[in-house]
Amino acid sequence: MKYRELVDVYEALSQTTKKLEKIAILTDFFKDVDSKDIDKVVLMSLGLVYPKNSEEEQGVGDKILMKAISQVFGVPISKVEDNVREFGDIGQATEKLYKEKTQQTFLSEELTVEFVFNNIRKIAMISGGKSQSRKMDIISGLLSSASGIEAKYISKTILEELRLGVGEAIVRDAISDAFGIDKKITERAYMLTNDLGLVAGYAKEKGEDGLKELNLIPGRPVKPMLAQLSPGIDLSIKEMGEAICETKYDGIRVQIHKKGDEIKFFTRKLENVTNAIPEMIEPVKNACPNEDFIIEGEMIATRDEKPISFQYILQRVRRKYDIDKAIENVPLTLYLFDVLYYQNPLIDKPLKERRKILERIIKPREKINLSTKVDVNVDNIFEAEKLFKDSISKGHEGIMIKNPNEPYIPGIRGKKMLKFKAEPETLDVVVVGGTYGLGRRSKFIGSYLVALKQDNELKTVAHVATGLDDDTLEHLTNLMEKYKRYDKGTKIFVEPKIVLEIAYSEIVKSPEYEAGYSLRFPVVKRIRNDKGVDDIGTVKDLKAMFKS
Numbered sequence: 001m002k003y004r005e006l007v008d009v010y011e012a013l014s015q016t017t018k019k020l021e022k023i024a025i026l027t028d029f030f031k032d033v034d035s036k037d038i039d040k041v042v043l044m045s046l047g048l049v050y051p052k053n054s055e056e057e058q059g060v061g062d063k064i065l066m067k068a069i070s071q072v073f074g075v076p077i078s079k080v081e082d083n084v085r086e087f088g089d090i091g092q093a094t095e096k097l098y099k100e101k102t103q104q105t106f107l108s109e110e111l112t113v114e115f116v117f118n119n120i121r122k123i124a125m126i127s128g129g130k131s132q133s134r135k136m137d138i139i140s141g142l143l144s145s146a147s148g149i150e151a152k153y154i155s156k157t158i159l160e161e162l163r164l165g166v167g168e169a170i171v172r173d174a175i176s177d178a179f180g181i182d183k184k185i186t187e188r189a190y191m192l193t194n195d196l197g198l199v200a201g202y203a204k205e206k207g208e209d210g211l212k213e214l215n216l217i218p219g220r221p222v223k224p225m226l227a228q229l230s231p232g233i234d235l236s237i238k239e240m241g242e243a244i245c246e247t248k249y250d251g252i253r254v255q256i257h258k259k260g261d262e263i264k265f266f267t268r269k270l271e272n273v274t275n276a277i278p279e280m281i282e283p284v285k286n287a288c289p290n291e292d293f294i295i296e297g298e299m300i301a302t303r304d305e306k307p308i309s310f311q312y313i314l315q316r317v318r319r320k321y322d323i324d325k326a327i328e329n330v331p332l333t334l335y336l337f338d339v340l341y342y343q344n345p346l347i348d349k350p351l352k353e354r355r356k357i358l359e360r361i362i363k364p365r366e367k368i369n370l371s372t373k374v375d376v377n378v379d380n381i382f383e384a385e386k387l388f389k390d391s392i393s394k395g396h397e398g399i400m401i402k403n404p405n406e407p408y409i410p411g412i413r414g415k416k417m418l419k420f421k422a423e424p425e426t427l428d429v430v431v432v433g434g435t436y437g438l439g440r441r442s443k444f445i446g447s448y449l450v451a452l453k454q455d456n457e458l459k460t461v462a463h464v465a466t467g468l469d470d471d472t473l474e475h476l477t478n479l480m481e482k483y484k485r486y487d488k489g490t491k492i493f494v495e496p497k498i499v500l501e502i503a504y505s506e507i508v509k510s511p512e513y514e515a516g517y518s519l520r521f522p523v524v525k526r527i528r529n530d531k532g533v534d535d536i537g538t539v540k541d542l543k544a545m546f547k548s
């Protein structure tokens, strides 16, 4: 298939903000795509060449792309930056440069979807020596064989910033409509595989029955089921009737996969962090059965068997060098709380059965424990309250209140699992910009402009400047420089990569910020390396919290 055909669809999608119209455009398009290209086209309609959450990382930094653009169009990099600043969008900036170019490229052969897809994948796979210049060569090759409008979308895809308002739900519905499949079946197939390209391929080739064959596979991570806030222990247990209450540990969630002899650890962002925590492999092998499985738990950092700050564990899983030293300085402990696969997929079984299986197959030892739990009902709510007090006194965060009769639904934040914490609720936001400080702090970015999600857009909500010591300021400043899009005087604007968890005293209405609301006295609690822009809070949540 010609890349130009996909570009025409991108253009049509950019002409409407209506969800149903976007679904209809994609439905018509998907119907006519060959089996050979359907997986690629589906991923590319989301601006991706790897399924979301896959172990491969697609994006390259703005800087490499801008350098390649300046090379192809023979203009200084400052001109590319000026154009990006003017449009606020690298795709449009590229198209404009293309139009200004006096000597047009002779397009000998039209680009195909397959060629563009494979080359953008190649860019992501390059690592090691001279990787920058090798990446630039591929980008230059692609851009110089493209037309202006193709170059626009190639640039956007390379940066993973298609911004057409097309999210997973829209593509999922279009796949269902194009191939006449019940939406629930498509949704489930996606939930279990995390790969809409694969789902579309099955839908086209094998229909509903084929999609039903797709299931969990150890080795392929699934999105974790998430928790809602509990309004109170008493109230939540009365609503559920009965509950499994567990200590809430303050670390990072890990999904442990065993396939054959291989053990892998994935974070809640489905990043593979196995290499950073090699000391956990033997204990897992010793405590868990010698069969394929998917088990979930919370991994915390401990000293003298007591939990220590959450930041340590983030440093541990990020670490690439001096791992031996880190193992010694920051020992880890795992608390297992769920099993998703053992011999067979188990997610459809109720939690109480899954927990029984977990208790049967795990032999707690060394660094591996089962989460502490109590079974409660309306007659012994005090047991849950006691667990809460005990958990807090041992330095943990609170308790989880889980419905024992519910299945595990990947990626869903529902009433099946609630969290009750001692500390007030915080908000996860993404940094989109910042301002360098004054005087002694002029080397650092002292104030961070942060945003929340609204549909597929980001809306600014506050500036946060407190809660950061000098080391963290330096670390954040380096990250901001790494993700810099452009700067203006002392202000800097960055790609939305850094997630901060912030506490605040109050939500207030504010026309100054795009969200229409802002936060009073925001304080950075921590940097959330384990979260990405998809995991941040939404303007909708903020409004609901304001009203309540």
Ligand code: ATP
Binding pocket: 226, 227, 228, 246, 247, 248, 249, 250, 251, 252, 253, 298, 337, 371, 400, 419
């Ligand atoms: P979320 O995961 O809900 O987006 P978050 O990462 O900020 O938000 P919390 O809101 O504090 O985490 O609470 C939910 C998280 O608590 C789970 O994702 C898991 O990582 C952690 N957790 C700790 N102990 C348990 C437990 N016993 N059972 C389930 N989750 C637990």
